[in-house]
Structures are given as C-alpha cells and as structure tokens.
Amino acid sequence: MFDVKTLCLGILTMGDASGYEIKKIFEERFSHFFAASFGSIYPALNKLTQEGLVTCAAQAQSKRPDKKVYSITPAGKIAFMDTLNQPLAPDRHRSEFLALMMFSHLLTLRQLSDAIDGKIAEYRREIDAISDCENERPCSPGEEFVAGFGKAIYEAAIRYVEDHRHIVEGPALLSAAPEKDLTS
Amino acid sequence: MFDVKTLCLGILTMGDASGYEIKKIFEERFSHFFAASFGSIYPALNKLTQEGLVTCAAQAQSKRPDKKVYSITPAGKIAFMDTLNQPLAPDRHRSEFLALMMFSHLLTLRQLSDAIDGKIAEYRREIDAISDCENERPCSPGEEFVAGFGKAIYEAAIRYVEDHRHIVEGPALLSAAPEKDLTS
DNA sequence: TCTCGCATGTAACGTGTTACATGATTCC
DNA sequence: GGAATCATGTAACACGTTACATGCGAGA
Numbered sequence: 253m254f255d256v257k258t259l260c261l262g263i264l265t266m267g268d269a270s271g272y273e274i275k276k277i278f279e280e281r282f283s284h285f286f287a288a289s290f291g292s293i294y295p296a297l298n299k300l301t302q303e304g305l306v307t308c309a310a311q312a313q314s315k316r317p318d319k320k321v322y323s324i325t326p327a328g329k330i331a332f333m334d335t336l337n338q339p340l341a342p343d344r345h346r347s348e349f350l351a352l353m354m355f356s357h358l359l360t361l362r363q364l365s366d367a368i369d370g371k372i373a374e375y376r377r378e379i380d381a382i383s384d385c386e387n388e389r390p391c392s393p394g395e396e397f398v399a400g401f402g403k404a405i406y407e408a409a410i411r412y413v414e415d416h417r418h419i420v421e422g423p424a425l426l427s428a429a430p431e432k433d434l435t436s
Numbered sequence: 437m438f439d440v441k442t443l444c445l446g447i448l449t450m451g452d453a454s455g456y457e458i459k460k461i462f463e464e465r466f467s468h469f470f471a472a473s474f475g476s477i478y479p480a481l482n483k484l485t486q487e488g489l490v491t492c493a494a495q496a497q498s499k500r501p502d503k504k505v506y507s508i509t510p511a512g513k514i515a516f517m518d519t520l521n522q523p524l525a526p527d528r529h530r531s532e533f534l535a536l537m538m539f540s541h542l543l544t545l546r547q548l549s550d551a552i553d554g555k556i557a558e559y560r561r562e563i564d565a566i567s568d569c570e571n572e573r574p575c576s577p578g579e580e581f582v583a584g585f586g587k588a589i590y591e592a593a594i595r596y597v598e599d600h601r602h603i604v605e606g607p608a609l610l611s612a613a614p615e616k617d618l619t620s
Numbered sequence: 621t622c623t624c625g626c627a628t629g630t631a632a633c634g635t636g637t638t639a640c641a642t643g644a645t646t647c648c
Numbered sequence: 649g650g651a652a653t654c655a656t657g658t659a660a661c662a663c664g665t666t667a668c669a670t671g672c673g674a675g676a
Contacts, residue, residue, distance in 0.1 A: 254535045255663075262539055272627055282538070285531040292664050294629055317627045317671085336542060340551065342558065343531040347469040348524045350585065351438045354466070355446055356578035358520060367524065374526065394540035397603045401534060401596055408592030412585055419581045439635075456655055476636050478657055503655070 253338045256288045257296040261332045264306055264324040271297050271320065280385050281395060284378060284402045297322055305331050356420040364424050368417050375406045375413075382406075437522045440472045441480040445516045448490055448508040455481050455504065464569050465579060468562060468586045481506055489515050540604040548608050552601050559590045559597075566590075 254262075259282070263274050271294050278288045297320075300306040305328035310318040324332070349371045356364055382402050391399065438446075447453060447461050455478050462472045481504075484490040489512035494502040508516070533555045540548055566586050575583065 254532045259535065262535075265539070265542065270627080271629090272625095282535070285529050285534040287528065287530075287664090289665060290628080291630080291666070298629095313627080317629085319627065333542060336536065336539060336547070340532045340536060340554070343529070343533060344471065345469050345530075346471075346528040348438045349527060350469040350582050351443065351446075351466070352520065352524060353582050353585075354578045355449070355520060356581065357576055358449065358517060363520070370524070392541055393604050393607050394538045397540065397600060398534050398537050400600055400603070401537075401593070404592055404596040405589060408588055409585070412588040416581060416584055419584070420577050423577050454655080455657090456653095471636090473637060474656080475638070475658080479636095482657095497655085 253335060253341050254286070256292040257299060258332070258335055259286065259288070260293060260296045261300060261305060261324065261328055264322055265329060265332055268321050268323045270322065274322075281398075284382070285398070300328070304328075353420060357423065359424065361421060361424040364421055365417075368413060368421075372410055372413055375410050379403055379406045437519060437525050438470070440476040441483060442516070442519050443470065443472070444477060444480045445484060445489060445508065445512055448506055449513060449516055452505050452507045454506065458506075465582075468566070469582070484512070488512075537604060541607065543608065545605060545608040548605055549601075552597060552605075556594055556597055559594050563587055563590045 259278075260274055263269060263277050269277070271290070274293055274297075275288070275290060278286065278293075282288075297306065297308075301308050301322070304325060306322045306324050309321050309323070311321060313319055349367065352359075352367055359367075379402075382399050386396075386399050443462075443466070444458055447458050453461070455474070458477055458481075459472070459474060462470065462477075466472075481490065481492075485492050485506070488509060490506045490508050493505050493507070495505055497503055533551065536543075536551055543551075563586075566583050570580075570583050
C-alpha cells in the first residue's frame, strides 16, 4: 500500500515541497518506520506529475538547479484518500542485531557485549533524535502519536536488553572463563 | 551483512536441513525480524553449494521430488564466523500502520478505530505465535533472548497504543460529532 | 581548504517477491 | 471433494539503493 510514491503524495497533502525537502521530511519524521532515498523520490515525483496527481512549479534560482516545488492536485488528494482505505500490509522488520543474537553461542563475550552496548547506544540516539524533532516544530496529533510510539518502543527495547542480556552473556562468560576456575 | 544467503548458512550451523525446512525455520523463529521466500532460499542454497560452503545430499523419495538435505562444510563454518565479525547494519522497520497514523487527520473515527483495533489484534497474534514456538522446542539462549525481545516489544506496542490512541481518536471524534452538539 | 548544505537527476545494480510449473499424500 | 502439507525450482517483475554527474555558497 505505502510505497515511496504514495508517501510523497501524502507528504504533499501537508503542504507544497520540493524533492529535496521531501527527503528531509522522510529523514526527520518518517525515518524510524520508513526510508526513502533521492533515487526513489525524484522518479516518484516525475511519475506523479505525469499522472496528474501533482503539479510542479520551477523556481529559478541563481547559480543552482531550479527548485521544483510540487503541489498536490484535487485528483491527487482523491487518489491519496483512496489508498488510505486499502487494507494495511503487515509491518516488516529487519534486525541484524536480533539475527546476530540468534547465533550468540558462536560469539565471544567481548563480541556479544560490544554488539549489545552498541545497540543500546543506537536506541538512545534514536530516542534523542525523536525528542529533537518534537521540540523543533508543533506536531499534529498523528505525528505526536507516532513519535511517542517510537520512543516507547525504543525505551522498551533498552529496558529489555539491559534486563535480559545475561541470558546470552552468561553462557559466553562460562565458556570464556576456564582460567578463572583454576585460580578460584 | 545478513542477507538470505548468509542466514541460510547460519541456520545450517544448527543442523542439516532442506530448503523447505529452512523456510519453516525462517517462518517460525526468524519471522519477526527477517523474512525469506522460496524464491530467494533455493537460489541461495545453490550458490552456497557452488561456493563449497555447503554440500547437498539428495534423498530419493517415492513419488516426490528428491529431498535435498544441505550440510555446512568447514569452509562454510569459517565463512559464517567471519561474517559475524562484520559491523551490524542498522535495523530497518517498515510500518504501514505508523504511516497511516501520520495521516490520521484525514481519516474518520471509524477508519482510525478499525485500524488501531486491527493492529492491536495483530500484535496479540504475534505474541501468541512466539509463545507457541517457545513451548514446542527447547530454546538456545539466543533464541530465548530473541523471543523475549519480540514479546517485550509487542507488549510495549499494545500498551502504548491502548494508552495513547486518544491522541488521534480525540480530534476525529470532535470532527465527526457536529450532530451531537445539536441534540445535547 | 575542505566539508556541509542546497539542489536535481540517471543508470546500474542488488535483492527479494510473486506467480507459475508439477505432483503426491493426508486430513477434514 | 477440497484444502493443506510436503517438495523443488525458475522467470519475470517490483522496488529501492548506490554511485555517479554537476556545481555553488557558507562556514569552520
């Protein structure tokens, strides 16, 4: 249901924007549940224009490529409202961290602890990024809800990992500590 | 770092398996953080065989295609241990539900509530699936950690959505209730 | 000076999905 | 009788990323 093209259209319901600005919106407000690169955004905007769902006004700029500001058309609004009625595809998650944990028995304690510490740090950075974003701009209820969701999930992840890392680190500790048995 | 091919190799470190069985393992134990279809698993196993990282023993079966049981080779084990030292790519999430919530102001209360109720039900099903899986088989520490993580996240998601759905449903309630103002 | 931000776009590539082809057995 | 499970495989397709091409202005 929600591909890059559809989300570009959706973003344009919130106001006119250029491809560059849309990219920033993806990064700042959508990044923890959707990603999009220039290589997909620009072609998407061209297709939307061809289909008459958006219009494009080129703003000439001195010594820069024209800034192409896109606006959604009435047909575009209808098309977007229409996709909002489609059934939701299930969420997709891809976590290399969890994949690695599935093979924790093949790792040294050091490898494990580094991976876990790194992941916790990453979660904290995500929370900070969301907080920054919230402070910058007034949020719509939808944005507020999504931002809060992101924070809640990352906080739960940190709590879980901190409270349960011993499950994987314990066995690694034992297999790495035969010397300790001799000294005790 | 972890593509389908690498994970097939990893799964084979846990024991011999056919492509069909590997698919089931993906579904039962990896599904909440990684997905893979036959169309990617079978070609991956062929490539691994060509590269000498796994071997394949065809078991003739009456009236069925031969069951091809794959085993990891010493070279395969080394290759897999090697990839475990690579830096982890950041997690990728794709949630159409959160995307929809970003446009909650364009939805009716009914659309919103249905989407939210459906999502909560989906989260509960995921939790149940994880619990079932835990009961079926004894788990390695890694599996136990990952299963617990999945549960913790889905539970946090349910809690958050239940406690904060009013953020998006409140405004929809107001915009849908002009008739009520007349009768009160 | 050098990096970052602004600004657009394309082409090659990678990765994985979907749909198709085939077919027996078992459970409801 | 029909659906699900077992069992493998391919080809077309979708989708998106990465790297490249271009180039100025501002600030460190």
